[in-house]
Amino acid sequence: MPEGHTIHAAARKHDNMLKGRVVNLSSPQGRFVEGAQKLNGRECIRVEAYGKHLVYRFVEHYYLHIHLGLFGRIKVHKRPIKDAKNSVRVRLISATHVIDISGPTICELLRAPEIEQLIDRIGPDPLREDAEPERVFHRIRNSRVPIGKLLMDQSVIAGIGNIYRTELLWRQKLHPDIRGRDLNQKQLEALWDDAALLLNIGAKKNAILTTDIAIANPSKSREKFNIFAQKACPKCRGPITKIFINGRRAFICALCQKQLPKR
């Protein structure tokens, strides 16, 4: 989708999607119709991301809030317009392109105050120019919660997912069980900087790339990980251990990620 395009949105209701506040997004027939109701004809003037939350701002202070969750996808097609798949909830249309958003866990129309609430409850996002890393450091420094949990707490730092968590901790040689308060300023800064580096590469390449090789030569690689779901550590050749943090799988190299002697 070229930047600066004026896009229009249409949406349809599906099961519990668009619940509560935004029910009227659906067309009367429950079918996908370009330009049905509410969002119809409103120009999208800006798209912002706050961590994993997407906010499309339309004229007259309407905001479309999208969270793709685990399964959501955004697919960009060139015109002409074709039928949307059943899973498509929102379609954004410009003069040249059609964007289908399917399977989002959040899909709602909000006004400015609700968007502000949303932003307030989300921690600093390393991808954003206006991010204040000191807020992240403060939260971590004052917490007994292990860093492996804090990293995926979106109110602490926004945007880190399950793969980036494992990969960041490995790259920084940090064991996920280290308590937040046991990290020093230098480690915190390095963690933030590396998160910003990796996320920027990911955003640019539209792929999760965390190995130095993939970063240096991302042309032919899509997803490339050091230890996530891998057998051996690329650095020490030691075995990778699978653990669970908050019910999500995580991986560690017992040799490279030493537990700190501190309690």
Add this chain to the structure above:
DNA sequence: AAGAATGTTATGTA
């Protein structure tokens, strides 16, 4: 074809 997966939130339990 059952199960797993790059996510989040609400609710239950100790």
Add this chain to the structure above:
DNA sequence: CTACATAACATTCT
């Protein structure tokens, strides 16, 4: 209050 576990929801792929 905390901390943890479980369920619910979304979809696609093997």
